[in-house]
Amino acid sequence: MKPEALARDWPRDIYDVFKQVAIEQISYVPDAGHTQLIKDCEADDAISTVSLTSEEEGVAMLAGTWLGGKRGALLMQSSGVGNCINTLSIIQECRFPLLMIVTMRGEWGEFNPWQLPMGQATPQTLEHAGVIVQRVDHKEDVRDVVHAAAVMTFSSNRPIAVLLGQRLIGFKDWSK
């Protein structure tokens, strides 16, 4: 295995946690950092995947998922966090669980200044909307943090976002 492939093993860790905690529905707005995880979920017949036009659709969808007795997760980039704010009021008022896996932009080594406003505001925005925020910056922590978040959201009926730091995902090469 090539070194860069090894360095990206953490998406597989997230997929393994999804299987361990019986996640059956994934909704997502794509992000480069989620490429492998989306592929793994789409290749799994036991996981239903839904591509969204905007992130708040996934918040609403996963409320329906839980109403129907299943567990799901929402994959997105930090730029989509702001889109979710009002829809998160459903999650808070009804005490729905919600597992959000958010790849960060607008921080560590960001080349695109337009990503900074939402990226820098992401943790506070989520917290103000009632979401518990946990963060990972090192690949060896991904499995434990995602697992702990999944266990906590589905046993407490409270929303949790795991922020995957841009340091973990790596620099986006803007020369390409």
Place this chain on the structure above:
Amino acid sequence: MPSRNQATMDRRAVIAAMLAGRKDALIVAGLGSTCYDAGTADHPNTFYLWGGMGSAAMVGLGLALAQPSRRVVVITGDGEMLMGLGAFATIGAKSPRNLALIVIDNEHYSETGMQPTHTHRGVSLAGIATACSFPSAETIYTEQELAATIPDLFGGSALMFRDVKVDMKRYPMSIRMRDGAHIKNRFRENLLGQKAFD
């Protein structure tokens, strides 16, 4: 110019006809007047949204995917649906066969002072649904058309959209149950039994 069809149906008569034909369908009611309408015949198989405008259709999608053997019907308003138009594309692309979307369309925002919505200005929600790959999408103007479509909406096995045109009459809130956690827990316990609390 051909004249437009007139919206003459009464929203509460429309809802009464629908809920009488609901069978064991799971219903998601969107915020505002449709939530109050649905409350006129309360049932634990109904999940009422009092907020999150634009979310009803997507809550329905998640529920339909989680309960593939059950019919799921979303009943919402024109303003609520217009706020979440992306859901037409997302649902059309996924194409679940056990989901029906119904818009009770009075062409106005009745909760906020009866401002016209875009459906009053020629925007066709059925046209949008058709363009988003819904295999069945129609605008309903008469009691006869409504009666003919209710069995398929609540008992069929195809993705459907119906835009049901109603007049502008307003009714008082008919539902007092507002606590979201209670509405969710009641729905889940009725559907899942003890598993709701696992």
